[in-house]
Amino acid sequence: MKILAAMSGGVDSAVAAARAVDAGHEVVGVHLALSRMPGTLRTGSRGCCTIEDSRDAHMVAGLLGIPFYVWDFSERFKEDIVDDFIAEYSQGRTPNPCMRCNERIKFAALLDRALALGFDAVATGHYAEIAFDDHGHPELHRGVDMNKDQSYVLGVLTEDQLRHCYFPIGASASKADVRAEAERRGFPVANKPDSYDICFIPDGDTKAWLADKIPLRPGLIRDTEGEVLGEHDGATTFTIGQRKGLRIERPAADGKPRYVVDVDARENVVTVGPREALTVDHLDGIRTTWCGIPPEDIGLGEDGAIECEVQIRAHADPVPARAWLGEYVSEPPASEYNVPTPRPAGQIMHVDVREPLSGVAPGQTMVVYRGTRVLGQATIDRTERKPVAIG
Template sequence: MKVLAAMSGGVDSAVAAARAVEAGHEVVGVHLALSRMPGTLRTGARGCCTIEDSMDAQRAANMIGIPYYVWDFSERFKADVVDDFVAEYSAGRTPNPCMRCNERIKFAALLEKAIALGFDAVCTGHYASIVLDENGNKELHRASAWAKDQSYVLGVLTAEQLEHAYFPLGDTPSKAEVRAEAAERGFSVASKPDSHDICFIPDGDTRGWLADRVGAETGDILDRNGDVIGSHEGAHAFTVGQRRGLRLGMPADDGKPRFVLEVRPKDNTVVVGPKEALAIAEIAGSRFTWAGQPQANPEVPFDVEVQIRAHADPVPAVAVLRDGELVITPETPLDGVAPGQTAVIYVGTRVLGQTTIDRTVSAVPVSA
């Protein structure tokens, strides 16, 4: 099999590429340049996709003995990830840029180019597994090491993309084993820390970064009854579940802290309320996809587990396709879910599909 190994410059993708070679595949390494101004991406241990990372990837490719290239995906990354991030926040939603990057860059733009060049698959260092069902169809499953499982961020992959995806680390028991293997191979990235945060926000100040692009305009902070209890300097700076930074001059009747429950960009208002009101009884989204073969008869309610963050625990739920939306009702309320987040549904270890959350229903009525 002819394999294109996406090499980020980290330890996982380096070991994945090496394993692909040892499995007998013809492998070519590629690093994605996602910014024409590398200084606008994180540097050092906290980042990804920087010049430093490109050099780390090249050193690993040289040691493995495979061809290595750097591909400029900066324009596509800006349009599909950065601009999308700004647009989502401007609409009062909480986007996941890593999810969009996997969906639109690594397994759309990159895979499209790879297939055009005659490659059979794209290999990455994600911790997830691909399993064949009884009919030979590919399914996406959790990795064997649940502590490092990354199937959530791959939930956006479609059946066609799974046909050309390759995850050599899926059966690895732990990240420590991958680091030990990298050290044995002599890779300089063996002890390199994992990347964190948003790569295209250099200093980690998301609020300031957004203010420069969306602008800051004073607006009202409302309680659940619509009464004005404070003001803010830009709705984009708030996310559902946030407690700090509200600076409310009027304390709650019960004296308890209040949390952001809703962001309304159209009228530049923020709604706050008690922590209990963050409990969500239902989520729904019209932008949904199936990972592999779709659910049979999705208009009939079916049992799943739902996960709303990369490191959240899955929660038993019932899902149904209704009026063009994937509607998910958790067995117990979810905490602090915001429109724009991604809900990934599982059946056992299998990733069944995902939806971008468009709306939520609170478990606590306004009069409570």
């Protein structure tokens, strides 16, 4: 096959490209320039797609003897990822930019260009595997190393996209094995730290970054009974489950910490409460998509519920659940960053969890599994919490 290897400059994509070459494929390496500031430098394990990452990817491609290119996707990244991130926070949501990047950049814009240029598939260094059912339909499954499994962030992929994906390191026993292989191959990235946090906020200070992008309005901090406890600079910089930075002078009656349990961007109110108030037992998801063929036994209404597992964060444990579908919602009008909008178009997914979840925020992604297989995903829109015990 003719393979386009997406090379981030890290060890995983380097070994993935090497294995594609070893498998006899015709491989071309490409690094995506996503930053609007091409001179951006990497700081330890913070940030990615920097100028150092591009150079590292180029060095590995040279060692492999494959052609290498840098493609500028910075404008698309700004529009589809950065602007979306700002818009979601302006509505009091907590988005996952890595999910959006996989959905709109790596496996949409990149894959579309690759196919247009005659490539058969895009290879990446994700820890996940693709299998095929008896009818030849592709399925996405967890990687062998559960500690590094990245199937969650790939849950946005469609059946057609899966047909053109190639994950050479998904069956690796561990990240240590991948690093050892990179060392044997003489790759300079063998011991390079993994990147983490949000790549376009390399210093990790999301609140300060957002403060320059979203007009902030001072507002009230209330408890779950409605009593005013203090003021904030802007509700949109808070997220569900947040404990630090609340600036509440008066301690709770029981002396226990308080957490953000609700962010009302429209009313500009932040509500805080005890940890118990974060408990969630039902999720409503929008922007539902299926990762491959939808399960045949899921239907509309609770009578169409299926048994499954749901995962709400990249490294969270999946929990047993029941999932069923609701009706479609219509497309809302466009809005400016500081104006909350109705729910976007798409089918609603309803999920009851068998084990309570804590600190779930609208805007997060829930990915639905059956065993190791990813069924699909939806963006969390609303949650229901168990009543807080009194006394």
